[in-house]
């Protein structure tokens with residue numbers, strides 16, 4: 001089996017989003033939103049603004065919205081788990 005298409009061991013592992021820890025896909029500028037496949041240290045907005053793009057929300061990791069509090073939906077909430085076991089007499 002010639003698995004030449006597997007990720008080469010020499011490549012650095014893809015960085016994870018610093019905000020939510022999710023995997024990232026490519027890079028995105030946190031200022032202008034320009035996307036690039038690789039980190040662009042010479043980007044017009046500054047290399048530090050060319051950040052890994054969060055796969056969860058598609059934003060630069062410093063602008064990741066994955067951890068934003070979600071508005072509670074009006075879904076049914078499961079009832080509290082009741083073990084039904086009698087408390088041990090002490």
Ligand SMILES: [Zn+2]
Pocket residue numbers: 017018019020021022054055056057061064065066
């Ligand atoms: Zn994220």
Ligand SMILES: [Zn+2]
Pocket residue numbers: 029030031032033034043044045046049
């Ligand atoms: Zn930019």
Ligand SMILES: [Zn+2]
Pocket residue numbers: 017020054055056057058059064065066067
């Ligand atoms: Zn995100």
